[in-house]
Amino acid sequence: MxxxxxxxxxxxxxxxxxxxxxxxxxxxxxxxxxxxxxxxxxxxxxxxxxxxxxxxxxxxxxxxxxxxxxxxxxxxxxxxxxxxxxxxxxxxxxxxxxxxxxxxxxxxxxxxxxxxxxxxxxxxxxxxxxxxxxxxxxxxxxxxxxxxxxxxxxxxxxxxxxxxxxxxxxxxxxxxxxxLPMPPREAALAWLQERGVAQPAVLLDAAGGRPLEAQALAGEGVDAAAWAALPQRLRLGDVTAVAQWPLPRLLETLLKLCHDLMAVAAGGAPRYFPADALPSGAALPALAQWSRELTQLSRHDEHPWNASLLAESLVAQAAALWPAARPAAGARPRVTTLGR
Ligand SMILES: [Zn+2]
Missing domain, CATH: 3.40.50.300 (P-loop containing nucleotide triphosphate hydrolases)
Known part of the structure; x- marks a missing residue:
């Protein structure tokens, strides 16, 4: 064996x-x-x-x-x-x-x-x-x-x-x-494929090259199409896209999105999302600020937040990165004061 x-x-x-x-x-x-x-x-x-x-x-x-x-x-x-x-x-x-x-x-x-x-x-x-x-x-x-x-x-x-x-x-x-080494990409893809993960390349990227994490994503019902559709849904403030997610997973995913948007805005390549899945138009200074806030929040994900309120607030904050997409964009919500 x-x-x-x-x-x-x-x-x-x-x-x-x-x-x-x-x-x-x-x-x-x-x-x-x-x-x-x-x-x-x-x-x-x-x-x-x-x-x-x-x-x-x-x-x-x-x-x-x-x-x-x-x-x-x-x-x-x-x-x-x-x-x-x-x-x-x-x-x-x-x-x-x-x-x-x-x-x-x-x-x-x-x-x-x-x-x-x-x-x-x-x-x-x-x-x-x-x-x-x-x-x-x-x-x-x-x-x-x-x-x-x-x-x-x-x-x-x-x-x-x-x-x-x-x-x-x-x-x-x-x-x-x-x-223990990171697995070679080909070996990780073959392993995911053997386990019935469809379009494993998208999920392997989503997991930063870590096959067990990619498998866990698939196990939670996140398939390649859902992952690729996520940035657009967040841009539109669609909280149902992530409503069932545990908070640490949501924060991690938003950090990945933020990383990719910043990479693309700076002329680089995304790492976690397919390039054509990333809506353009978010400004680099706003992304940098978002990155700082998310990082700070992810250090405190054990706090007794009201998880669903926080998720809503996080999605609204993400959507506000693309002001043009929101017909009546108000002040950007501050998430760090919620639930304390
Ligand atoms: Zn034995």
Missing amino acids: SAPLPWLEAPLQQALRQRAHALLFHGPAGVGQYEFGFELAKALLCEAGGEGAHRPCGRCPSCHLMDTHGHPDFKLLMPEALREPLGWPEEESRKKDAKPSKWIRIEEVRQAIDWSHQSVSRGVAKVLLIHPATAMQEASANALLKTLEEPAPQVRLLLTATDPELLLPTIRSRCQRLA
Whole structure:
């Protein structure tokens, strides 16, 4: 069988050769850090090949236990907010009315450390995957230090990070590092096509070249036509185009649109939208101001905004970039004062 993400095949071989007891792998979001960690864990625990195996066999009892998320020698630490998107059931202890946490809790880290000291169940290894390691706050990260330095025999620790510089230096220095590459465009397009994504080139551009993000867009019902139509709909102030979107996705998309409009206004090429999908006429100074406001807002997307009001306001703000398109354009709404 081939690796689920072909562009990660070479790093997988490298990681299996390195046999580090603590491995930190990092790379841009949306290239498959979790998938890489899971596949590596599966390979390390696979009972078919033993030492020197190149990839998990996919058939042995251990591979089967991994696939059904029931392997006793595999533990995954990740924020509650990532469980459902990555296909893991909610923790039973979670309060149903609470917002899923973005952090890995210190009790979970302590439990994982205790688990790492218990003996191996199936006799091959024990693998702890922490995704992403940057979701551990300082106390949690400190709790892990001793285990990182001297893990119990047969224990392997796998840590992911988009930006390893955000980790405590004491964590970084205790891990071997492995950079995950951006996939070559052709490989990413072929992979998306295999998964039934129509016109994958448009969505791959929309996702900045990150295939898993392109797949997520497609999964949310954003197809190539909808993406290409978006700038025009925003120009007309059509809030229904984005009404169902989570706020972070909307902000990110507006930042991409702003980037492309600025690039084109400055005589360059767009990166995220097809060139012919971008309405002309927005002025560079207004775009620069918009970019600053969006950037500032996107840093605060966890605030308890009234999301639908904010979305409306953001769309009105976008539409105001093209004054001619709006018959009775008034003062440009200020979004930064809403919902505080
Ligand atoms: Zn196997």
